[in-house]
Amino acid sequence: MKMVTPLLASLLAISACVTAGVCEAATKAKPKPLPTYKASFDCTSPQASAEKLICHDAQLARMDLELNRLYLLALTDEHSVPRPNKVEIDQRFWMESRNRCGAGPQAKTCVIASYAERAFQLRQGSAIARTKDPSRLTEGPLAYRCAGFNALVAATFFTVEPGVVFLKWANSSVTLNQVPSNSGTQYTGKDYKGSYSFWQIGDDVFFQIPGSGQMSCAAEPVG
Numbered sequence: 176m177k178m179v180t181p182l183l184a185s186l187l188a189i190s191a192c193v194t195a196g197v198c199e200a201a202t203k204a205k206p207k208p209l210p211t212y213k214a215s216f217d218c219t220s221p222q223a224s225a226e227k228l229i230c231h232d233a234q235l236a237r238m239d240l241e242l243n244r245l246y247l248l249a250l251t252d253e254h255s256v257p258r259p260n261k262v263e264i265d266q267r268f269w270m271e272s273r274n275r276c277g278a279g280p281q282a283k284t285c286v287i288a289s290y291a292e293r294a295f296q297l298r299q300g301s302a303i304a305r306t307k308d309p310s311r312l313t314e315g316p317l318a319y320r321c322a323g324f325n326a327l328v329a330a331t332f333f334t335v336e337p338g339v340v341f342l343k344w345a346n347s348s349v350t351l352n353q354v355p356s357n358s359g360t361q362y363t364g365k366d367y368k369g370s371y372s373f374w375q376i377g378d379d380v381f382f383q384i385p386g387s388g389q390m391s392c393a394a395e396p397v398g
Contacts, residue, residue, distance in 0.1 A: 212236035215243035224278035225286055232283065237335045238290040241312040245297040248304040255301040262300070269293050288350040291341035295331040316343075321382050321392040328382060328392065330373070338362070340373055342382075 209231040211218050216239075218230035229235040246266055250259045257265065269289070276285035294313050297304050315331035326344040333339040338353035340362045349371050351362035359376030369385025380392040 214239045223274035225274045225276045225282065228276075228278060228282055228286060234335050234337065235283065235286055235290075237312060238287070238294075238333055238339070241333070241335075242290050242294055242297070244308075244311070245294060245301075245304045245313065248306070249297050249301040252301040252303040255303070257300065262297075265296075287339055287352070288341075291331065291333060291339050291350045292348065294333065295329070295341045295343065298331055299329075318395040319380055319382070319392040320395050321390040324382075324390055324392075327395065342371075342373060 210233075211230050212233055214226075214229050214236050216226060218226075221227045221230050229239050246262070249255050249262045252259065255262060273286060273289040273293075276282050276289060295316060298313060299316050312334050313331060314334065316329040317331075319328045319330060321328060324344075328342055328344045331341045333341075338360065339350060340353075341350050342348060349364060349366060351364035351371055351373055354361055354363050356374070359374055359379075361372065361374045363370065363372050365371065370383075371385070372381070372383040372389070374381040378394075380394070381389050382392050383389045
């Protein structure tokens with residue numbers, strides 16, 4: 176009786192694999208599971224597609240925790256505008272709106288914009304939410320007066336990675352995302368009107384909206 180050597184066994188296995196046409200599938204590495212991050216809700220059983228996205232995205236998870244921190248502070252502020260009971264109602268409506276972002280290719284953009292605008296609302300309405308907590312990941316709203324632009328521009332920043340800024344003026348608003356820059360901090364984005372840019376270089380601020388050249392802006396005192 177002939178002994179099957181290890182080398183012969185390997186050759187036989189390769190031959191069988193080729194014959195069966197399964198070599199490539201067998202050698203393909205299994206996809207690694209996505210990391211799970213801490214959020215304000217239970218990431219072991221997220222309910223909505225937007226929640227699943229947040230749980231597996233470091234930037235969104237940090238925005239979620241910061242937004243929840245702002246919300247809890249606003250609930251303690253008897254002088255908040257609106258009042259705490261209305262803040263609670265608004266938060267429920269906001270969560271429903273955020274969850275409608277779904278899971279499509281634009282879902283993350285939608286979720287970021289949702290968090291940015293809600294952070295602006297909570298910080299604008301509550302002095303307690305604007306307290307200088309060392310753990311905070313938001314700043315603002317800060318006001319800027321831009322040359323040749325009639326309206327004040329209010330800016331609320333999310334200091335996550337990459338950063339996000341929500342800008343509001345008159346009846347318009349836009350959420351911009353931080354992009355690599357050789358100088359200062361630059362945020363860009365677009366909507367159906369066109370492209371926007373907000374650029375901070377030291378104390379200098381520049382803002383550009385669709386159909387306009389770059390405007391030089393100066394910070395103004397807030398409240």
